[in-house]
Amino acid sequence: MAIQGTWGIVGGGMLGMTLALRLAQRGEKVTIFESADKAGGLTSSWSMNGVIWDKYYHVILMSDLNTRKILKEIGLENDLNWVETKTGFYSDGKLYSMSNLVEFFKFPPINLVDKFRLGLTIFAASKIRNWENLEKIPVEKWLKKWSGKRVFEKIWLPLLKAKLGENYKKTSAAFIWSTIQRMYAARKSGLKKEMFGYVTGGYEKINKKFAEHLQQIGVEFKYQTKVVTVKKEISGNLILETDDQSTYTFDHVISTLSSKESVKIATQLSAAERQQHNDIKYLGVICPSVLLSKSISPYYVTNITDSWPPFTGIIEMTALIDKKETKGNHLVYLPKYVNPDDELFDKSEEELKKLFLDSLFKMYPKLSLSDLNFWGTSKSRIVFALPTINYSKKVPKVTTSLGNYYIINSAQIINGTLNVNETIQVAETKLQ
Numbered sequence: 410m411a412i413q414g415t416w417g418i419v420g421g422g423m424l425g426m427t428l429a430l431r432l433a434q435r436g437e438k439v440t441i442f443e444s445a446d447k448a449g450g451l452t453s454s455w456s457m458n459g460v461i462w463d464k465y466y467h468v469i470l471m472s473d474l475n476t477r478k479i480l481k482e483i484g485l486e487n488d489l490n491w492v493e494t495k496t497g498f499y500s501d502g503k504l505y506s507m508s509n510l511v512e513f514f515k516f517p518p519i520n521l522v523d524k525f526r527l528g529l530t531i532f533a534a535s536k537i538r539n540w541e542n543l544e545k546i547p548v549e550k551w552l553k554k555w556s557g558k559r560v561f562e563k564i565w566l567p568l569l570k571a572k573l574g575e576n577y578k579k580t581s582a583a584f585i586w587s588t589i590q591r592m593y594a595a596r597k598s599g600l601k602k603e604m605f606g607y608v609t610g611g612y613e614k615i616n617k618k619f620a621e622h623l624q625q626i627g628v629e630f631k632y633q634t635k636v637v638t639v640k641k642e643i644s645g646n647l648i649l650e651t652d653d654q655s656t657y658t659f660d661h662v663i664s665t666l667s668s669k670e671s672v673k674i675a676t677q678l679s680a681a682e683r684q685q686h687n688d689i690k691y692l693g694v695i696c697p698s699v700l701l702s703k704s705i706s707p708y709y710v711t712n713i714t715d716s717w718p719p720f721t722g723i724i725e726m727t728a729l730i731d732k733k734e735t736k737g738n739h740l741v742y743l744p745k746y747v748n749p750d751d752e753l754f755d756k757s758e759e760e761l762k763k764l765f766l767d768s769l770f771k772m773y774p775k776l777s778l779s780d781l782n783f784w785g786t787s788k789s790r791i792v793f794a795l796p797t798i799n800y801s802k803k804v805p806k807v808t809t810s811l812g813n814y815y816i817i818n819s820a821q822i823i824n825g826t827l828n829v830n831e832t833i834q835v836a837e838t839k840l841q
């Protein structure tokens with residue numbers, strides 16, 4: 410295929426790499442600009458005292474067909490492992506298993522009628538196909554209608570607050586719908602067994618293989634190169650300037666950065682389109698990782714309905730992945746979803762360590778500092794766009810007034826939760 414044009418892609422996360430793959434396959438000449446020293450973005454890995462694993466926890470679902478297609482294309486399909494996992498609930502100071510229907514009916518914090526209403530809510534959400542209607546309704550109103558006030562306050566509100574903080578008040582019912590849809594998809598049949606997947610070697614391996622594959626088909630990577638501006642010349646070409654004062658000329662540029670960053674680098678955009686992008690509200694995450702010499706529970710996810718722990722939930726990664734991956738350690742994430750200006754971002758590592766570990770040790774008294782082999786925090790102020798009321802109507806178009814500058818980012822996920830599968834879906838559909 411003839412070379413049709415030159416394309417600059419800003420951001421070498423899963424979205425940027427998928428766009429590059431499809432463009433290069435069409436015969437386009439593509440360069441990816443990535444401010445970090447390797448590809449992967451939010452899926453990147455780091456070294457925890459020599460244990461290399463994702464900075465943020467990641468699982469793959471059987472229903473993640475876009476992700477699985479990419480894995481197949483880059484030759485990693487056979488490295489996928491599927492594991493049956495369990496879910497726990499920490500409620501009123503006690504830990505409960507909530508991994509099947511029997512356990513659901515034994516769950517003490519709510520009575521039988523409430524359990525029926527909770528089950529009905531989940532079932533109803535799993536059957537709804539027309540998410541557009543849910544987008545018009547505040548999540549609180551919808552959940553109270555289906556589950557009742559008691560279940561809302563006892564179960565849903567703590568879970569919503571954990572994931573969204575006070576922002577739950579601005580969030581539409583499409584959020585809970587997409588969360589339940591994904592939860593259902595993780596289970597083989599109805600509410601029975603939960604199966605999650607991971608690739609041996611984690612996203613470290615996926616990102617390396619993906620980048621290598623792209624290089625083999627002609628995509629160029631510029632690592633440790635931050636894009637600072639994208640400007641249109643009289644000729645119609647776009648000039649991309651990087652933080653080392655280099656300039657590059659392209660026929661087309663795609664930004665995969667957050668909406669705010671995408672308009673910040675393109676100062677020639679109109680005030681109206683800048684406003685539309687800046688109006689998108691994002692949430693960030695503070696995500697400590699700990700390596701422990703002991704397991705804390707059999708659950709991959711422990712949801713927390715008590716309000717005192719500083720973390721949103723507990724993810725015990727080694728309930729899913731083989732402990733060979735973590736040199737025999739138990740890897741646990743303690744995520745907390747927060748507003749981009751949350752004061753937690755200003756706390757030192759020592760302050761965060763004390764705050765988070767004190768609570769973890771209070772929840773699991775058999776644990777102490779002597780079990781800790783690593784502590785480290787990954788933070789990101791801009792992670793996912795909040796699905797506010799009528800979100801799909803507010804999402805800006807991919808095209809901009811510059812004509813050949815496009816913004817394709819995860820804010821364009823309109824009826825799903827933030828995950829790699831949805832992110833790839835955005836890349837696959839918005840390029841057409």
Ligand SMILES: Cc1cc2nc3c(=O)[nH]c(=O)nc-3n(C[C@H](O)[C@H](O)[C@H](O)COP(=O)(O)OP(=O)(O)OC[C@H]3O[C@@H](n4cnc5c(N)ncnc54)[C@H](O)[C@@H]3O)c2cc1C
Nearest residue numbers: 420421422423424443444450451465467468635636828829
């Ligand atoms: C805590 C957490 C848990 C998650 N769990 C799961 C899960 O279980 N399963 C799942 O499928 N997904 C999960 N995800 C979601 C998944 O990580 C994202 O969907 C995906 O990584 C988003 O990719 P992206 O390319 O859109 O963005 P990013 O990964 O953010 O990529 C953007 C890239 O742009 C680079 N960049 C930024 N500014 C510039 C600049 N000016 N110039 C050049 N480069 C720049 C960044 O370094 C980054 O590499 C999770 C995410 C988080 C945070």
